[in-house]
Amino acid sequence: MPGLLLPLIRAVTYTRWLHLLVGAIVPFACAMVYPGLNNVSPRDWLLVAVLPVPLALAAGMVPAVRHAEGLQARLMLFPGPHARVRDDDAPGVSTVFSASWTDRARTGVWLVLRLEAGLIVALVTNTLMTLAMSLAGAAFGEADLAIPLLNVSTEQRAYALLAPVPVLVTVMLAAGAGELMAQAARRLLGPSVKERLAELEQRTEQLLERNEIARELHDTLGHALTLAVVQAGAARAAGDRGFTDRALEAIEETGRNALDDLDRVLLVLRDTGQPAGTRPALDEADRLLESARSSGAHVDLDVTGPLAHLPGPVSREAYRMLQEALTNVLRHAGPVSIGVRIAVETARLRLEVRNPLPGRAPVAVTGGGRGLRGIRERAALLGGEAEAGEHGGFWLLRVDLPLQLI
The missing domain is CATH 3.30.565.10 (Histidine kinase-like ATPase, C-terminal domain)
Structure with a gap:
C-alpha cells in the first residue's frame, strides 16, 4: 500500500484526531457564553480562540494537570496496543506532577497549543465534512442535505465520485496535525532535566x-x-x-x-x-x-x-x-x-x-x-x-x- 495512504489504516491516526477534537470543547463552550455561535464572523472566531487562553494558562499552574495531560498524550498520541503499526520509539512524555515553575509554564503552553490546534482542526473537519455531505446530497438531488457549499440545483451523479475526496483530505490533515501534536508533546510534556x-x-x-x-x-x-x-x-x-x-x-x-x-x-x-x-x-x-x-x-x-x-x-x-x-x-x-x-x-x-x-x-x-x-x-x-x-x-x-x- 502506498505510504501516502498508510495513515488511513493506523488506529493512532484516529486517536490523535479525537485528542485534537476534545481540545476544542473548551473554546466552543466559551463561545456559547460569548459571543455565541450564531452568525459567527471571522473576528468572532478570533475572539473565540483568544478567550480560553488565560483559563488554559491558569490550569497549567496546577501540578496534577501535567500528570493528566501526560497520560492522555501517551494513550492517544502515540502508537501502542491499539495501533496496527507499532512505533519502537519511546513516547518521551512524562506522567509526573509538575515539580517546578518551568514544568508549569511548559504545561500551560501545551494546553494553549492543544486548545488552538483543536479549534482549528474542529473547524476544518466541520467544513470538509459539510462539503462531503453537500457533494453526496447533490449526487442524489438532495442539495439541501447539508449547508450547501456548492451552487447545485440539479441532480449530478458525478458528484458521488467527489464526495469521498473531502473525507480523505480531512483524514490526511488530521494525521499531519496529530503527528505535529505528538512532536509538541515530546517537547512540552517531555521529562525535565531533574526528571532525567x-x-x-x-x-x-x-x-x-x-x-x-x-x-x-x-x-x-x-x-x-x-x-x-x-x-x-x-x-x-x-x-x-x-x-x-x-x-x-x-x-x-x-x-x-x-x-x-x-x-x-x-x-x-x-x-x-x-x-x-x-x-x-x-x-x-x-x-x-x-x-x-x-x-x-x-x-x-x-x-x-x-x-x-x-x-x-x-x-x-x-x-x-x-x-x-x-x-x-x-x-x-x-x-x-x-x-x-x-x-x-x-x-x-x-x-x-x-x-x-x-x-x-x-x-x-x-x-x-x-x-x-x-x-x-x-x-x-x-x-x-x-x-x-x-x-x-x-x-x-x-x-x-x-x-x-x-
Whole structure:
C-alpha cells in the first residue's frame, strides 16, 4: 500500500484526531457564553480562540494537570496496543506532577497549543465534512442535505465520485496535525532535566544492584563448586574411605550453604517483599576455613582485634573477599598451605591471604579470572583498595578497608 495512504489504516491516526477534537470543547463552550455561535464572523472566531487562553494558562499552574495531560498524550498520541503499526520509539512524555515553575509554564503552553490546534482542526473537519455531505446530497438531488457549499440545483451523479475526496483530505490533515501534536508533546510534556537525572540515577542503582547480585552469585556458587571439585579430586587421589566420607560431608555442607545463599539472592530478584535474610560476616569465617581444610588445604589463621565489632558492610564484604580469595587458591593452586591474616586496627581492616605459587597441581581448576576483579570492585565501593601479585615466591592478596564509611 502506498505510504501516502498508510495513515488511513493506523488506529493512532484516529486517536490523535479525537485528542485534537476534545481540545476544542473548551473554546466552543466559551463561545456559547460569548459571543455565541450564531452568525459567527471571522473576528468572532478570533475572539473565540483568544478567550480560553488565560483559563488554559491558569490550569497549567496546577501540578496534577501535567500528570493528566501526560497520560492522555501517551494513550492517544502515540502508537501502542491499539495501533496496527507499532512505533519502537519511546513516547518521551512524562506522567509526573509538575515539580517546578518551568514544568508549569511548559504545561500551560501545551494546553494553549492543544486548545488552538483543536479549534482549528474542529473547524476544518466541520467544513470538509459539510462539503462531503453537500457533494453526496447533490449526487442524489438532495442539495439541501447539508449547508450547501456548492451552487447545485440539479441532480449530478458525478458528484458521488467527489464526495469521498473531502473525507480523505480531512483524514490526511488530521494525521499531519496529530503527528505535529505528538512532536509538541515530546517537547512540552517531555521529562525535565531533574526528571532525567532522577531516571539516570535509578538506572545506575539498578546496574549497581545487578552487579552486586552477579558478584554474590559468582562468589557463592564459585566457592561451592570449586570446593566440591577439589574435595572430590582429593578423595579420589587419596583412595581412603574415611577421607572420602569426610570429603562427601564437606561437599554436602558446602552445597547446603550455597543453596541458602542462592535462595537469598533469588528472593531479592523476585522482589517478594519478604526479608532477604542476613549475609554472613567476617566473624563467621571459620566455616570458610573449615571448608578449605576439608579439601586437603592447610590453613593458618592469624586474627588481631575483635571481628564482632566491625561495621556491618565492611564485615560482610570482607567475608566475601576472603571467600573469593580461598576459592582462587583452591582453583589455581589446589589444596596447598594457605596463610590468612586478619588485622582490625583503629581505623582500618587489613586482610592478607598468602599461598605458594601454583605448580602442577593435579586437582587445580581453571577459572575465568573474574575473582580478583570482583575483590577490587568490592574494596573500591567501600573506599579501600585491594592488590594481588607475586611476593617472595608466594602469591599474596592484600586488602585494606577503612572502618569509617563515607
